[in-house]
Amino acid sequence: MEKDEFEKKLFQMTKPEIDQLKHQDMLADAIANSKDKTVLSLWWLIIPLYCIIMFLMKSLFMPSATLSSSIHDLIAKQRFLAYLFFLISPLIFILINIISIRKVYILSGSPKSLNFLRTVWLNVFIIIFSIFILIVYSL
């Protein structure tokens, strides 16, 4: 069969059609009444709390240490950990968040910049913070 003939056959062949779906209304209700439980995930509470406690402890026990001096201190003492924290982790965070922003962009159609920023502000913040860590580490 030639390509054109095959294409014509694809257009003309009958395809299964959906006439009526009994389950449709019940599903519509269930979705319209659902709540996004992931928004209330425990991680949203634990991670900021962990960061706050870390900063509190650092300001209590090491009041003179700056971020830059702490990084250089760690680089000198724990080279492997320094690579993990200040090079590999930020790169992974940047990658994950870029993928996440792209996914939100696809799912949101072509959103207005303000709506889009409102949704992805945390991802953007993490990317900027990761870039900042990479810069401080590489200096």
Next chain:
Amino acid sequence: MAEIELLNRIKSNPAEFSELFNLYYKPIFGYILRRTGNFDEAADITADTFFKAFQHIKTFSYKGISIKVWLYRIATNELNIYLRQRKKYNSIFDKLDIKDKDLFADYISDDKKEYESELQKHDQFLSVLKGLKTLPIKYQEVISLKYFEGKDNKEIAEILLIKEGTLKSLLSRGLEKLREKCNQI
């Protein structure tokens, strides 16, 4: 214009989402069904598509694409996720709070019987679908949207976020590969 009004109503009252559901559930369900050829898979993926749409409707704005294109885009995305991670895919029905689960299961079962008898009437489609499923996903999606759903190139390019030139070459190569597969079947 009607779509913009509907969108604004949904943004202010999420319960209005059922109107959008009534408008597009059947076409999207049909699209996924004609891609998978399996009722259970189609029911799951379509429900997931509308669940995602419901979660992201607030960030959707009417700039560039219509709601219909947007829903087809989510559906295609969900289909691709499903086809790549078939074993890891979790059913959305477990996450939803369906009021009368037994009645819902009965309705699903009735719809499935209806669809299976409909499917048996289309032997030629089934043999083409069998060949199509052996092709890479990038060819499956363009061929399905063009020849099963009857979409024009502009709309397909919008759904898949690709250029029309890329689409034409994908369609040409995909069609050739599908023709070879169908000749073998």
